[in-house]
Amino acid sequence: MTSMRLQRMPLAPPRVAFVLRVLSVLLAIVTAALVLWASGHNPLALGAKVISSTFGSSFGLEDLSLLFSPLIYCGLSVAVALRIGAWNIGAEGQFNFGALCATGVALFVSGPVWVILPLMGAAGMIGGALWILIPTLARAYADVSELITTLLMNFVAMLLVYWLATGPWLDPSGMALATTSRLPVSVPAFWGIVHWGLPIAILIAIALSLFVTYTRWGYEVRIAGANPGAARYAGMPVRTQLIGIMLLSGALAGLGGMMEVAGTVGRLQGGISNNYGYIGIMVAVLARAAPVGVLATAFFMAVLLNGGIVLQSQGLTTHTVLAVTGLILLYAAIGDEAAHYKILRTKAKDG
């Protein structure tokens, strides 16, 4: 007599984990399609529309790339913080503030492009790091949870950008009502409207993943993230590490903001962050905080977001997209757990 049973394994085999990830995504899309169908839409037609307008033309692909890039920056930002056990819910705010600082440089400093652009990049990173500084110090010295503090800082940054863009920094030409004037410099494009922000993001992701595996600091961060007690025991400077990593996290989001304002949008305006910071949380979690994984999940979220924009033109609201992303997260979590199990066929022995 053979019977089947499930065994939980300590490690999920990578192949199984990957297959289940893909399955969970498909399942989420099928679920969404069923709901659409039940509410009177034709999911196949909508799906075809999304695919053709995303992948069917270079315009679609360029749009996609422009969504992809900020999601990488924000995803990496959240992922890096997760590595040391901190939740950066504030990538949204750091993105905004980074964009703001970069804009300040562009508007008020003059010089050759090759000086101004790096300066803007630096300003974006410093801005992002500044924006997470208070939550970081509060966590490092007073053990205040960064979860709330980083979140609160988001609203401040958002309002600050609105105020500057509609007030002091408003386009003096009178052409625009709620944005600054067009920045005098921009990140150059290399393919249609896609600028260098994207390849730089990809390079950073690769560099970070090498950093985690092949540097001494990466090892220390791994230990401190898993058990601060063990890190202290080994004499690692846990507090300094925490501060360093959280500032790096802020800087990455800030750089994303700089690329957005100087590459994609061209002006500072309210809502420039477009929820990238929040979606970055999902990107990082789905990637299990692995920097190269972030590339895959960020791309995937970009496809979804782009699909949402297409669907909107078909009379659906963005909520549909949010619902699908939520479903994916749910199924992926189930899939991740399921990947730990394997089915055993056992010969039941007699009594």
Add this chain to the structure above:
Amino acid sequence: MRDSASVQQRLGLTPGTPPLLSLKSVSKYFPGVVANESVDLDVYPGEIHALLGENGAGKSTLMNIVTGIYKMDAGELIVDGRTRDFASPTDAIEAGIGMVHQHFKLVRAFTVAENIHLGWPETPKRISRNSLETRTAQLATDLGLAVNPKTVVADLSTGEQQRVEILRVLARDAKLLILDEPTAVLTPQEARELFTALRAFTARGNAVIFISHKLEEVLEISDRITVLRNGEKVATEWTKDCTEKSLAQLMVGREIVLTETHKKSAARAKAAPVLSLSDVSLKGEQDTVLKNISFDLYPGEILGIAGVAGNGQRELTYVISGLSQASSGKIFLDGEDVTRAGARALAQKGIGHIPEDRLHSGMAPTLSITDNAVLREYGAPPLSRKGWFSPRGAANLAREIASIAEVMVPDFNMPARNLSGGNQQRLVARREMRIAERILIAAYPSRGLDVGAINTMMRYFLDLRDSGVAVVLISEELEELLSFSDRIAVMFHGEIMGTCPTDKADVETIGLMMGGTRQEDLP
């Protein structure tokens, strides 16, 4: 093997009484490891059944199967005459089987009352803090386990936390209580109290499965003993028919020769001390935990530290290893002031530290065995060069440490928490001995180790000593201290009551000092 009728009779049960728990050829495999192979086990009402075996023999795994944490791969589990297959510990406890684990599973930030009621179907949906605490107090008196319902668990001593764990299980009407190495972390006094509570529990017709590496304790408390070796059951014996020697032999499968350990180091030449503490004090959150500690530690000696756990031993190890900084006083290593050197610098100068609480400070249980094994040597060549880290070098070092620690590791990428408790301890101990070029601080190093492993480790301590390393050995087992140390210091309430050479020490005076009498006031 005896037929089961006589088992029941010898236990004073009516013939034909079915076992509370019966395992029939239970097997459990992990990738690369046979944790249990065709294990049979019967546990009857009213008995305390001890489970013995070397580190990694499969004791914890077997009990995790009984309580629904793991699923067996083959075999049968019969409870009260019915075949069961528990999907979770909640199922098991509903069937009357509860377990207290090797590593406690309480929520440290919650109070005792909250922990008792957490995840208990009988907890009313709405209940005030007050009635939660009243219920807990009532349960505690009913079951004869004194606890304070209001205290936050993190503030309890290890023995008290264990009492809460036991109360948690008994409150749910358990008929079978499984204890995984309960006494490893208890003071002898706490162990006495535990045994009394267990006897009262079995006298009410319940049963206990008791895992331990301390043979004398097993011989004292149990009715029957089952021995596992490499996942297989070797024998179930009546305790009356066993001796420490016969049990040890059953566990390892051959006669174990415990090496003569009494040889003392050659009389010390007047060497300079390797470590000197002068008037070291440490303030804790509320009160002073170390008071004016002064002593010299000489190369080539083992200094035993006796005392009831919680009298400042942990803090002393922290101060010497640089994990805590003395509030006042000075510490000299080879004549150099290292009071503010910090843990990393001291480790680099050759101070190894086997910590009291390996899971919270000595390891990162969720990370791989490799990451854990290299925790002391990751920063220097060949593992790190100019800031670059070599995963290959780390893997090699981890393999090396595991092999000298005699830990079988099927997969070095596996999280360290999957190792058996004793194997975790072996790994940490070896890792620390490697870097201990000047001093080894060993806090309760034999906790969780089997008899053979303790013997191997102690022999290694002696080798270290003979090569000129100073060893600070903290232990609650007086016997261990008396047979291995050259001198013994006794701690009480954060102070050293006195120090004497082991050959002049006797159990009685040490006992008095452990109770708070100063050496100069001794009769």
